Amino acid sequence: MISLEARNLTVTLNGRAVLRDINLGFQGPGLYFVLGQNGSGKSTLLRSLAGLIPFEGEVLLNGIDIRKYSRKELSKAIGYVWQNPLYGFFESTVEREIKFILRNLDLEQTNRFEEVIKHFGVGNFLKRSPFSLSGGEAKRVCMCSVLVADQQVYLLDEPEGELDYQGLEKLIDFVKSESKRKLIIIATHNALLSYKMRDTTERIFIIYNGEIINSIKPEDLLSNNSLVKVGIVPIQWWLS
Template sequence: MSARSVTVALDDRTVLRGADLDVGAGEWVTIIGPNGAGKSTLLRAVGGLLPFTGSIELFGTPITGLRRRERARLVATVPQQPTVPPGIAVLDYVLLGRTPYIPTLGRESRSDLEVVHGVLERLDLTGFAPRPLERLSGGERQRVFLARALAQGATLLLLDEPTAALDIGHQQEVLELVDELRRDRGLTVLTTMHDLSVAGEYADRLVLLAGGRIAAAGKPAEVLTEENLATHYGARVRVIPGEHGPLVVPVRS
């Protein structure tokens, strides 16, 4: 996907200014930046969930030229706090991912059910199918949210803070799962993250937003520098080379 000069204004306030972004097929790009930088705004614009000026293309097709169902077959979004209908079972929630393929006033087909059961099995969720989603743990719910997105059959996966409120064990579980699915299914992944060490560990490239503008972009080691983090986060940190990416450690004054 590609974005050119994307600007978003919310409540008469410009939140995102002239953002350019490219994500290659099969690539994992993570957007980082301080609170209020415009990370979620950029992600939602790419997903077609916010009005914008500029241009966004999904695999060569302008997003403005795609109908809602067509867009949903190309891009799946997992927001920070997905809406969960009260009492809905895991199976029924994941089945919502097949909505773009179900005719208006129609019902799911055998093929839709096969896709959903295949995704549940792939994410080790088959045993949870009849259980109310709201009763699952945070890590289990996050896997279900991913399952719904995968059931859409989309090529581009947008994840807004996918590890928020998860402990470190469940963070690793979710991110390893995303990385494995990316390799196995050829998914393209665009995420936002607050944890800089985790972002550098998993992403192929990072995009640093600050004040609604892109301040830096490149490989994790190029973006996660002590100078960048001091300038845009106002943080005192030490950046330590890691096996897969830089590790960012706060330093006391």
């Protein structure tokens, strides 16, 4: 079992409460979604669950306050794939970018490098600068550069952004198979992605204005007509 839990989690940025008193539990292995409109607090929530920003309240990984883990232990346990890949790249080549985390966390013995570059189809541009990539290529490299470390928890921030049909299929296959042994939380404004993955999803949490206001069973997603009230494009809108 893997567990990640937020207790009375509050985040204040520049004097504004961006997350307010969030109480939320995730049990793994399994897949969860956090759905919310732009600015609702999804990225801030994932960053605080990963221990990357200061917060009030508690975040517990497997029952232990994440502030008790060293930075390295936490990075080995939780992989956060940030929303905009270009914010995180800093190496001179794609290969170095993907291998950085292995060097940094002393995981160079792992043989996952070949597996992830093959799965996400980034083998052809290993020698390129990550800053020269197209949007979708950058997104795929960004996924590889974190998930190559095989953490027990994956926090994926809008992972579908910029991906084409093939990229989406690769992402969905990867998440489906990895969620059998990991805890995966996807934050997105895109209800279609959660609908597409409803058969492998445990629960969908709705975030609005920094608060978790609802929790939806995946099978109720299509019939739920409260999404539009919180600024999430309902699935029917795409089809109309």
